[in-house]
Amino acid sequence: MRQEAVTxxxxxxxxxxxxxxxxxxxxxxxxxEGDPSTEAHFVAYFTKLLQxxxxxxxxxxxxxxxxxxxxxxxxxxxxRTDNGLRQPxxxxxxxxxxxxxxxxxxxxxxxxxVALEPDHxxxxxxxxxxxxxxxxxxxxxxxxxxxxxxxxxxxxxxRAIFLQEIAKEEVCxxxxxxxxxxxxxxxxxxxxxxxxxxx
Amino acid sequence: xxHDLAVKLEACEKYLLGELSAEMRDAFEDHFFSCADCAxxxxxxxxxIGASQQVLPYITPSxxxxxEKPEPNRWWRKLLPVIAVPAFAALLLFAGYQNLxxxxxxxxxxxxxxxxxxxxxxxSLISGNTKGETVPTLTVAPDTTVGLYVExxxxxxxxxxxxxxxxxxxxxxTLRSLSYAAAQKxxxxxxxxxxxxxxxxxxxxGKGHGDSSPAVELARIQFTIAFSSQVKQD
Numbered sequence: 001m002r003q004e005a006v007t008x009x010x011x012x013x014x015x016x017x018x019x020x021x022x023x024x025x026x027x028x029x030x031x032x033e034g035d036p037s038t039e040a041h042f043v044a045y046f047t048k049l050l051q052x053x054x055x056x057x058x059x060x061x062x063x064x065x066x067x068x069x070x071x072x073x074x075x076x077x078x079x080r081t082d083n084g085l086r087q088p089x090x091x092x093x094x095x096x097x098x099x100x101x102x103x104x105x106x107x108x109x110x111x112x113x114v115a116l117e118p119d120h121x122x123x124x125x126x127x128x129x130x131x132x133x134x135x136x137x138x139x140x141x142x143x144x145x146x147x148x149x150x151x152x153x154x155x156x157x158x159r160a161i162f163l164q165e166i167a168k169e170e171v172c173x174x175x176x177x178x179x180x181x182x183x184x185x186x187x188x189x190x191x192x193x194x195x196x197x198x199x
Numbered sequence: 200x201x202h203d204l205a206v207k208l209e210a211c212e213k214y215l216l217g218e219l220s221a222e223m224r225d226a227f228e229d230h231f232f233s234c235a236d237c238a239x240x241x242x243x244x245x246x247x248i249g250a251s252q253q254v255l256p257y258i259t260p261s262x263x264x265x266x267e268k269p270e271p272n273r274w275w276r277k278l279l280p281v282i283a284v285p286a287f288a289a290l291l292l293f294a295g296y297q298n299l300x301x302x303x304x305x306x307x308x309x310x311x312x313x314x315x316x317x318x319x320x321x322x323s324l325i326s327g328n329t330k331g332e333t334v335p336t337l338t339v340a341p342d343t344t345v346g347l348y349v350e351x352x353x354x355x356x357x358x359x360x361x362x363x364x365x366x367x368x369x370x371x372x373t374l375r376s377l378s379y380a381a382a383q384k385x386x387x388x389x390x391x392x393x394x395x396x397x398x399x400x401x402x403x404x405g406k407g408h409g410d411s412s413p414a415v416e417l418a419r420i421q422f423t424i425a426f427s428s429q430v431k432q433d
Contacts, residue, residue, distance in 0.1 A: 058380055096229055129381075130215075132387065144250075183218075190247045
């Protein structure tokens, strides 16, 4: 079997400008009627958030996709029933709650090694693995610029927590910084990145 | 959780760094699903972290190191006349040796690292071939870095996993070790075959709980690297 290169590091889907719609009655009406642009915006907007939510639970990629899809299926089913969505301005939390129900069912249908009460699962104190997010070349280039502007020590700190998955306590001890320093470092780097995106 | 509290708590960064309790995580999620500002912040931060995880392996810190160098102490300037002349003579000799002998030798060696951003050729080995299916052939240009998507057969019975690469000559080198939690995620492995085409194998073994547990080979994912001079690089 001859396999050609599938792609570069994932095709560009990030960097697109998503208009900030108001989730009001008009929006919900269009969604219920199946307006294509509204549906497209809705799915694009909430897919990203659902994926981040599910990645925060360190689920396998296929589980992330399955739960996301099931969430949308149930949402649209509820949307098109009478009184399925009573408060248009609560559209986002409704999606979140629907996803929580799907997650609960996933956990309960899992193996005997999975706790039945997901809230009691110990949350790993580790950075989300977002390495396989769909990120454009342009975004990667901007992030590279931001990282190169950082002092070597900060680069090493980010490398340790983002790549090497070294425990944050160990990183703090090694570099002589506090946990707050890590958060501020990430925050400032993110703000520089956003500033470059706007420019 | 309202927006002001989310900002005050630095919830966005803490969420992505895995530093929120379950209760706070749920509260922040309920918030960012309804707050466009926090949703945008979160997405930007996630993109930044994701891109950093892709880019950091290829960044060398030389530029940053240069900027951090302290201002040199200039007391030695007084000794210049005594030191400079013989030093300059030695330098001339050294430069001559470099230009006539060393540099021409270096030019014939293959460049293995590039500083500019480079699109990585990615292949998926996720379907694997541990059960005797056809071995995939990956067609690449020589002296390029190849990226592979791989999934380890994660099993709660094993607490640590070892990923190793066997080249066509039978040499085995360790790529990385993973915890059970990490092994459940898709791995991105980079391979530099250089000019060695042929049959490679990714060996994945697992070790159970306890120091005395033996390592067990869980998967052997074979693939062939073939070179094509017609493969274009970006």
